[in-house]
Amino acid sequence: MARTVAQVKRRGVGDDAADLVREAIFDGRFPPGAPLREVELAQQLGVSRGSVREGLAVLAREGLIRTGWHRPTTVIGIEPEDVEEVYALREALDGLAARTAQSRIGASDVSHLLALVDRMAAETAGRGDATALVHLDIAFHDTLYTIAANQRLTRAWQAVRSQVHLFQIRRVRDGYLPYRDSVVREHRQIIRSLQGADPQAVERMAREHVAAARQSLLASLRPDTR
Amino acid sequence: MARTVAQVKRRGVGDDAADLVREAIFDGRFPPGAPLREVELAQQLGVSRGSVREGLAVLAREGLIRTGWHRPTTVIGIEPEDVEEVYALREALDGLAARTAQSRIGASDVSHLLALVDRMAAETAGRGDATALVHLDIAFHDTLYTIAANQRLTRAWQAVRSQVHLFQIRRVRDGYLPYRDSVVREHRQIIRSLQGADPQAVERMAREHVAAARQSLLASLRPDTR
DNA sequence: CCATGTCCGAATGTTGACATTCGGTCGTCG
DNA sequence: CGACGACCGAATGTCAACATTCGGACATGG
Numbered sequence: 001m002a003r004t005v006a007q008v009k010r011r012g013v014g015d016d017a018a019d020l021v022r023e024a025i026f027d028g029r030f031p032p033g034a035p036l037r038e039v040e041l042a043q044q045l046g047v048s049r050g051s052v053r054e055g056l057a058v059l060a061r062e063g064l065i066r067t068g069w070h071r072p073t074t075v076i077g078i079e080p081e082d083v084e085e086v087y088a089l090r091e092a093l094d095g096l097a098a099r100t101a102q103s104r105i106g107a108s109d110v111s112h113l114l115a116l117v118d119r120m121a122a123e124t125a126g127r128g129d130a131t132a133l134v135h136l137d138i139a140f141h142d143t144l145y146t147i148a149a150n151q152r153l154t155r156a157w158q159a160v161r162s163q164v165h166l167f168q169i170r171r172v173r174d175g176y177l178p179y180r181d182s183v184v185r186e187h188r189q190i191i192r193s194l195q196g197a198d199p200q201a202v203e204r205m206a207r208e209h210v211a212a213a214r215q216s217l218l219a220s221l222r223p224d225t226r
Numbered sequence: 227m228a229r230t231v232a233q234v235k236r237r238g239v240g241d242d243a244a245d246l247v248r249e250a251i252f253d254g255r256f257p258p259g260a261p262l263r264e265v266e267l268a269q270q271l272g273v274s275r276g277s278v279r280e281g282l283a284v285l286a287r288e289g290l291i292r293t294g295w296h297r298p299t300t301v302i303g304i305e306p307e308d309v310e311e312v313y314a315l316r317e318a319l320d321g322l323a324a325r326t327a328q329s330r331i332g333a334s335d336v337s338h339l340l341a342l343v344d345r346m347a348a349e350t351a352g353r354g355d356a357t358a359l360v361h362l363d364i365a366f367h368d369t370l371y372t373i374a375a376n377q378r379l380t381r382a383w384q385a386v387r388s389q390v391h392l393f394q395i396r397r398v399r400d401g402y403l404p405y406r407d408s409v410v411r412e413h414r415q416i417i418r419s420l421q422g423a424d425p426q427a428v429e430r431m432a433r434e435h436v437a438a439a440r441q442s443l444l445a446s447l448r449p450d451t452r
Numbered sequence: 453c454c455a456t457g458t459c460c461g462a463a464t465g466t467t468g469a470c471a472t473t474c475g476g477t478c479g480t481c482g
Numbered sequence: 483c484g485a486c487g488a489c490c491g492a493a494t495g496t497c498a499a500c501a502t503t504c505g506g507a508c509a510t511g512g
Contacts, residue, residue, distance in 0.1 A: 010295040048497045069236040085378045092322040274467045
């Protein structure tokens with residue numbers, strides 16, 4: 001399972017712009033529904049409108065923004081239906097990823113996953129930054145998809161990944177205590193199933209993990225009747 | 227289940243370019259691995275390079291072409307691993323779509339699906355154009371996703387839809403007799419399950435349909451050792 | 453007072469020119 | 483003779499200007 005040394009990935013200016021805008025959306029500087037005007041972003045980021053367009057196309061692929069014909073692109077909202085859609089799809093995706101990963105997983109992969117969970121445990125114990133915990137959570141599932149090694153599946157995951165990230169941040173913002181307690185335990189269970197030989201067991205475990213996250217997120221969204 | 231009257235969809239020049247190039251790929255005018263040069267396409271289609279870029283971005287989203295940094299975009303190939311990847315993902319996607327559609331399906335939806343299958347039967351009986359049969363097959367599954375009404379799920383399907391289309395055309399080209407026999411029967415079975423009330427049954431039926439297609443496609447690809 | 457039609461500002465869609473990078477070829481040196 | 487390195491053509495990445503379209507404000511007529 002030898003990997004290439006470093007493999008610097010050559011990127012365009014558009015990708016940099018996408019990273020900056022994505023970060024701004026996660027930070028709440030572009031709240032849901034906010035318009036992302038091309039000329040405005042172009043002069044703020046110091047690049048041309050063409051590159052901004054390219055970057056917005058990336059974010060559109062990730063489902064973070066919505067765009068239309070001669071209409072300003074806007075940040076997506078977080079309605080209960082959106083959560084239902086994303087997590088229903090994620091359940092199917094994560095289930096397949098876990099099942100596929102089980103048949104390809106190696107010892108180094110296991111230690112990598114365990115290291116991530118250990119860092120999660122450290123974060124929850126030390127009352128560290130909540131967003132760090134979310135990053136680790138996402139990184140765990142990224143690794144799962146990498147192990148599964150299905151390019152199409154990985155792309156499908158990337159198409160909802162940023163939305164999941166956004167949802168989790170929102171969930172963490174207003175009361176994330178239950179998340180904190182269960183996240184380490186559930187991920188450890190997934191690793192254990194991954195090391196077993198029962199495909200149905202891993203898939204069920206992965207799906208239940210997603211289902212639990214959905215439930216928790218919907219619950220934290222419900223009292224929000226402002 | 228009232229729909230809007232017509233809803234003309236405003237599109238850009240880039241989308242038109244994407245349609246033209248996609249058609250050309252399906253027709254075999256751009257064989258697997260062929261380079262799609264932007265300047266060349268631009269003057270052939272009579273539009274600017276920017277619009278061609280936009281169109282190629284659409285096809286890249288559909289997974290029909292591969293692109294890289296300062297590297298010509300090329301048509302994807304049809305290797306056995308590609309088939310495995312696409313159909314493994316499609317199994318998960320179609321399973322979810324069928325299960326979701328079951329809980330939302332209406333009488334008009336059923337008649338629409340039945341009409342499509344009837345047209346399939348007419349094509350198979352009359353020894354009509356094989357590509358027409360593929361179009362109907364794709365249209366059937368499009369309808370399923372429309373009924374499921376999960377936008378994220380639909381987008382995930384669209385990300386593999388064109389690849390499935392390409393595979394099916396290839397399969398149809400070199401001997402498609404088994405496909406012809408089973409396609410009508412399997413789709414009718416799916417409709418019947420859709421009208422039932424057992425979610426696991428529909429999902430299993432949809433998954434088996436995809437698995438059968440994968441098997442058949444791989445078989446028709448194997449003797450191809452040229 | 454409400455409905456309708458027209459006009460206008462602002463944003464996106466489109467275009468062609470310029471800058472950057474890639475792959476290969478040619479030449480040179482060990 | 484083989485390997486290394488610089489050059490060069492061609493293709494993509496980036497940019498700023500022009501054309502088109504949208505939504506609303508305003509005026510007008512019923």
